[in-house]
Amino acid sequence: MLSAAVVLMYQDYAYANVLAKHEAVVSVNKDLAYRSWVASHGGVYVPITDKTLPNTYLSHIKNRDVNTSASQQLTLMNPAYTLSQMMKDYSELYGTKGHITSRILMNPKNKPDSWEEKALEDVEITREAVYEKAIIDSEEYFRYLSPLVTEKSCLKCHAFQGYKIGDIRGGVSVSIPMKKFYEEAFSHSVVNASVIIIIYLLGLGVIFYGRRKTREILEDKIKDYEQHIFSLVNIIETRDSYTAGHTQRVAKYSVLIAKEMGFNEEKVDDMYRACMLHDIGKISTPDSILLKPGKLNALEYEIIKEHVVVSYELLSNVDIYKEIAEIVRHHHEHYDGSGYPQGLKGDEIPILSQIMTVADAFDAMTTNRIYKPRKSVKEAIKELNALSSKQFSTQIVNAATIALEDIEIEMSITQRPKSKIERERFAYFYKDQVTGIYNKEYLEFVLAYNHSDEFDMKYASGVYLHSFNQYNKKYGWAEGDKLLKKFAKILDGSGRNDLVFRIYGDDFVILNKQQIEIESYISNLEEVLIDTGITITYRHFDMREKDIKNIHDLEELL
Structure with a gap:
């Protein structure tokens, strides 16, 4: 928009030069037309007054002055003198300076100034009008000089100067003040600038409104997108x-x-x-x-x-x-x-x-x-x-x-399962694949946290099977696994056991919150082993008395 304003201002001031040139051309053409008319009539006779005195430079012409009556005397006005008189009046009325000039003078008043001297030199070479802006009395003018070509009618007054028809005898110069054109250009620029500023402000308003709405829409989309992404993170954490x-x-x-x-x-x-x-x-x-x-x-x-x-x-x-x-x-x-x-x-x-x-x-x-x-x-x-x-x-x-020194940590933050479903998912990794009861890794975990209210197991029992390898050799691993599974099911299904673990191939551990008489249901386990050649031994002790904190402590006792 600023560039547009500068361009329009430049165009306005450039157009001021065009207008000034146009006015100069019109003014000179008007002067030349008037001069041509006067010349075509061999000059004009006008009354002699204080303002229009006889032209001393035409004294060689017979009948320069004539009497039309006893009370009126006329004098001959040649084209140049008539045009000079008119230019003087026009300059006083409108500020446009007109001047007839020549390098071979008949009237000293027509002496060219420095710009006109240079312009006349160019005109004699190009036979074309010359124009440019120049300073006159500290004010800028548009100066224009059009050549005067010697015609037959001109020789009546200027033949003695040696001119021939077709010669460049001088020129008609006009100087147009640029001030009025610049003022008009400035006014026009102000109007253009005002329009541009209004359009610019309206455009800014539309842009800011559009950007704000776009930003709001984009932020909403990003917010929705991030909500979906964060929901995905929550799903992962739920997983x-x-x-x-x-x-x-x-x-x-x-x-x-x-x-x-x-x-x-x-x-x-x-x-x-x-x-x-x-x-x-x-x-x-x-x-x-x-x-x-x-x-x-x-x-x-x-x-x-x-x-x-x-x-x-x-x-x-x-x-x-x-x-x-x-x-x-x-x-x-x-x-x-x-x-x-x-x-x-x-x-x-x-x-x-x-x-x-x-x-x-x-x-x-x-x-x-x-x-x-x-x-x-x-x-x-x-x-x-x-x-x-x-x-x-x-x-x-x-x-x-x-x-972080004063940060408060939520005490409930833990990796341990809290709900029944979480415990089941948790235990999935701690189930023995053959028997379906808990494995050694889960026993290690329970012992690590046995001090908490979540477990608080007080009694431990170890149950050992002997000669199980011979059974596997005689009947095969598949049959051995079936027997282990049946044995573990009875061991875990007594209803009095809190947690049952298979810790090695044929060794088991039972943890209880309440003291039990393990001898009372060992007989059920022995029935499963009839005719298998497998025997059972067991041990039972108070975990608090033995200060059992990990599986190593338990292994030493068992």
């Missing part, structure tokens, strides 16, 4: 019920650390969104690994590490998440280069990724894990500092120490 709320907590901790480090609102927002989506790649992790509550083996660990790459690929293909995809990709890198997926170290790791790494670790430390009870905030911060410059950036750990 992995033992880490429910993990992303929200990591986002909360990361934002606090980022603000402590002085990041602006835009970066803090990137931090939050990256945290909310940092585990989205777990959608590709098999349930058998993702939901496994126990420790992962080497292969399983390699598979679950792929979730960061999947997260990156998913997010980098969405325009609104391209910037945060790189943050998510490296949130498992370690400051010393021992992390994954690329083994970056130090400042090679994006700073927001480093913040998320600290927040992620802090949440893991302050959450009850399967084999590891949660730490207090103070203990977690102490461990972060112990790993400073190794797993974590010292700068970020220092910020986290300040940002």
